[in-house]
Amino acid sequence: MAYLNIDAQAQNTYDAIVIGSGISGGWAAKELTGKGLRTLVLERGRDVRHVTDYPTTMMQPWEFEHRGQLNREVREQNPIISKCYAFYEGTEQFFVKDAEHPYVQEKPFDWIRGYQVGGKSLLWARQTQRWSDFDFTGPARDGFAVDWPIRYADLAPWYSYVERFAGITGNKDGLDTLPDGEFLPPHEWNCVESHFQKQVAARYKDRHVIMGRAAHITQPQPIHLQQGRAQCQHRTICERGCPFGGYFSSNSSTLPWAAKTGKMTLRPHSVVHSIIYDEKLGRATGVRVIDAQTKQMQEFYARIIFLNAAALNSNLVLLNSTSTRFPNGLGNDSGVLGKYVAFHNYRAGVSAQYDGNLDTTTEGRRPNSPYIPRFRNVYKQETDFLRGYAAGFSAGRISRSNQDGLGADLKESLLNPTLGGWYVGSHMMGETIPKESNFVALDSSQKDPFGIPQLKISIAYDDNDEKMVKDYQEQMTEMFTAAGFTNIRVRDDKRNPGLDIHEMGGARMGKDPKTSVLNKWNQLHAVKNVFVTDGASMTSTSTQNPSLTYMAMTARAADYAVKGLKKGLV
DSSP states (O other), X not given: OHHHXXXXXXXXXXXXXXXXOSHXXXXXXXXXXXXXXXXXXXXXXXXXXXXXXXXXXXXXXXXXXXXXXXXXXXXXXXXXXXXXXXXXXXXXXXXXXXXXXXXXXXXXXXXXXXXXTTGGGGTOOOBOOOOOHHHHTHHHHHOSSOOOSOOHHHHHHHHHHHHHHHOEEOOOOOBXXXXXXXXXXXXXXXXXXXXXXXXHHHHOSSOOOEEOOBSBOSSOOHHHHHTTOOOOOOOSOGXXXXXXXXXXXXXXXXXXXXXXXXXXXXXXXXXXXXXXXXXXXXXXXXXXXXXXXXXXXXXXXXXXXXXXXXXXXXXXXXXXXXXXXXXXXXXXSSSOXXXXXXXXXXXXXXXXXXXXXXXXXXXXXXSOOEEEOOOSSSSSOOSSXXXXXXXXXXXXXXXXXXXXXXXXXXXXXXXXXXXEEEEEEEEEEEEOOOOTTSEEEEEEEEEOTTSOEEEEEEOOOOHHHHHHHHHHHHHHHHHHHHTTOEEEEEEEOOOOTTTTOOOEEESOBOSOTTTOSBOTTSBBSSOTTEEEOSGGGOSOOOSSOSHHHHHHHXXXXXXXXXXXXXXXXX
């Protein structure tokens, strides 16, 4: 029997294990296999293969039973996930339903998840801005959270590395607040967006309206063709899965690339229970997995482990990985594991109308829009709140159809709508401050369907967020007025934290093991062969979309991990 156990363990032993197959997990798989490591990729959800498993991607509106809308039963059964803008009849298959993975809301929190191979990389909004040193030095300057152990210079070459592979569209804008990257040709402006850009530039030296930077292939390069990806078709139904590979996802890019090495083993339906820690060796030796279909526990072993389950689930795995050495969670000597969680504040928006340019309109679709980088509290503290916000912006022509009448007259009216004036709109993306009071923990009594403790979430807005919302509305109203926009209206939808889908922190990076969980290489201070490179690792949130930074940090950490194995540092 002993020999059989040894044989079984050998069969389940790899050089590396990656937990999660989303944006950061896909990059970990690509980098580790590319460096020659036999890598097991664990995904708790089902398999989703590029092209063949996008069932609605070619469907026309009339082919959906409810014309794309959710029926009442689905909405009533899923009050949380139904709030997400991307959840509709064409995307239901890519979202975790409310009952499938319950959690405890100590404070209201809308947790949006995608459990399948590729994770939320199938669903993301694809906005990809680099961070600047203003973002990495933010905590050190204002004293909230801990100082980042890295700066922009540490990530700059890795940003370039992942941008070239993923395919990022954008302009070279020359802004110190938003470093330029390796860009494909940018998307086009419409005339009202250009008008707004010029008006802002004429009145504000420190405010800029730029074309958004997004993970869309506008001009395929050889590296994209080698991946089997083609130019973005501007269909704007990206969240159904793109059969052209026009936008970046794990499914179309990093996972197939890793598979081509012959070094990757992908195991879906694998719910990670915990990471195994060996007290004698002082290192992690593997992962406990519950088979989602049989509910049986199984163990897999490896020399290094990359935890990329998405921010809150990565916290859950670490918290549930207890031992005599780590009774409060793996690597949790500091006691801050699960704490200092932050997110992005998307609550506010401003809309208006514009009466000019009535001789022009737009044609076709565009999967991207202009972007206004942060301009508050950048060079000095100038407001009564900390940090700042970025903003989206877009404009379009109002189209109206007369739906009176019958038969040929009605058909003619619907086919030939009349054009009204232009509408314009903006939304904020505010940086929230990591606080000890914003935390996740394991519930002491309630379990999920796999017997794992449910995650208890206690995250809320604070006074800083309220002041930021007010300032955004005031400043955007001022800018809209200066541009000649009319009928300006502000909104605050009071959405719960979580609906931004940008939760970060809990296993933050830092210089001091007494106040952080990870070091500058995304490596557990106390367990050198475990790396966390998804949103859980973030020390603060900045105002930029975070996914590009996850990719860069993952590639950088994987490079260090493989070199460290050879040098005995991991």
